[in-house]
Amino acid sequence: MIISETKLKGAYIIDIERREDPRGFFARTFCQREFRALGLNPSIAQANIASNVRRGTLRGMHFQFPPASETKLVRCTRGAILDIIVDLRPESSTFLQHVAVELNEINQRALYVPERFAHGYQTLADDTDTSYQVGEFYTPEAESGLMYNDPRLGLTWPLPISVISEKDQNFRLLSEVEAELKGRMELADIDG
Numbered sequence: 453m454i455i456s457e458t459k460l461k462g463a464y465i466i467d468i469e470r471r472e473d474p475r476g477f478f479a480r481t482f483c484q485r486e487f488r489a490l491g492l493n494p495s496i497a498q499a500n501i502a503s504n505v506r507r508g509t510l511r512g513m514h515f516q517f518p519p520a521s522e523t524k525l526v527r528c529t530r531g532a533i534l535d536i537i538v539d540l541r542p543e544s545s546t547f548l549q550h551v552a553v554e555l556n557e558i559n560q561r562a563l564y565v566p567e568r569f570a571h572g573y574q575t576l577a578d579d580t581d582t583s584y585q586v587g588e589f590y591t592p593e594a595e596s597g598l599m600y601n602d603p604r605l606g607l608t609w610p611l612p613i614s615v616i617s618e619k620d621q622n623f624r625l626l627s628e629v630e631a632e633l634k635g636r637m638e639l640a641d642i643d644g
């Protein structure tokens with residue numbers, strides 16, 4: 453694997469190294485030891501897939517509050533997505549900055565999303581599937597999100613939105629929730 457840090461500390465792009473032969477290729481997509489060596493969380497609580505019928509489908513911007521905040525290792529197994537993550541760590545010098553990465557069935561790229569980030573994506577093709585490993589259990593009471601078109605986030609989605617869930621159209625704006633979000637996203641006081 454070729455693991456490269458993005459401009460957001462702790463968020464990594466992971467590319468595969470193909471071992472080609474007449475059958476096709478083989479590549480590693482995950483390794484506990486390599487993750488641990490770079491300080492990535494190697495534990496997997498759940499693994500999920502999602503399937504999207506139409507190009508332009510948008511899912512996001514999702515997160516779980518601590519202590520249920522999740523790491524995510526996201527890939528696109530069919531079709532293509534633009535994957536976007538937003539840094540929600542109040543102490544971070546890149547708080548509220550984002551990174552957008554195209555993940556598709558050709559590049560086989562994955563994005564490692566650290567804890568306390570919002571995550572979402574838009575499909576760039578019909579019949580697009582994603583697969584992701586999550587470092588924490590699904591905890592509906594800790595689930596929250598931000599609006600994909602929140603002006604404070606300044607996210608650029610490449611296509612008109614064709615399909616979006618009702619939930620994703622009804623998150624509150626950052627301007628309404630910033631103080632609460634910062635308070636709930638703060639690191640626990642380990643001396644405390």
Ligand SMILES: Cc1cn([C@H]2C[C@H](O)[C@@H](COP(=O)(O)OP(=O)(O)O[C@H]3O[C@@H](C)C(=O)[C@@H](O)[C@H]3O)O2)c(=O)[nH]c1=O
Pocket residue numbers: 500502511512514515524571572573590617619
């Ligand atoms: C995320 C999740 C949902 N569900 C249920 C709740 C609901 O009935 C149905 C669909 O849930 P959602 O609408 O939240 O699915 P979706 O919008 O695909 O949610 C996902 O979006 C991407 C962007 C992420 O980052 C993921 O972590 C996750 O939040 O599946 C689970 O049972 N377990 C889970 O882990």
